[in-house]
Amino acid sequence: MDVARDIKGGDDPRFVISIAARMIGVQVHTLRYYERIGIIEPSRSQGNIRLYSEREVVLLRRIKTLMDDLGVNLAGVEVILRMSQRMAELQGHIKELESELQKLRKRGDL
Numbered sequence: 001m002d003v004a005r006d007i008k009g010g011d012d013p014r015f016v017i018s019i020a021a022r023m024i025g026v027q028v029h030t031l032r033y034y035e036r037i038g039i040i041e042p043s044r045s046q047g048n049i050r051l052y053s054e055r056e057v058v059l060l061r062r063i064k065t066l067m068d069d070l071g072v073n074l075a076g077v078e079v080i081l082r083m084s085q086r087m088a089e090l091q092g093h094i095k096e097l098e099s100e101l102q103k104l105r106k107r108g109d110l
Contacts, residue, residue: 010053010054010055011053011054011055012053012054013042013043013045013051013052013053014051014052014053014054015051015052015053015057016049016050016051016052017031017032017042017049017050017052020042020052020056020057020060023057024057024060024061024064025064026060026064031050031052031060034060034063035050037074039063039074039077039078039081040052040056040059040060042056059081062081063077063081066080
């Protein structure tokens with residue numbers, strides 16, 4: 001589940017796992033676990049070192065907030081992230097349809 005791609009921020013992998021964990025306020029093994037269950041998929045260097053982008057750090061902070069501040073369990077977090085991603089896709093589709101409708105109205109086809 002790659003929801004990280006829909007979050008605004010940099011895509012360039014730049015933070016090693018220990019720095020990313022410190023930035024988010026979690027343990028390194030937590031990030032490894034999130035990767036293992038498919039919530040996040042960090043890039044890998046040529047030496048196979050996990051590298052996290054700004055976008056992934058934002059996503060991980062969101063996950064932490066959902067769990068720590070709102071009491072959502074990991075299964076709930078996955079559902080919320082999937083639903084958020086789907087909503088963003090649908091909003092994009094609505095914008096496309098509205099744009100097409102506006103074009104048709106300007107041409108007088110409606």
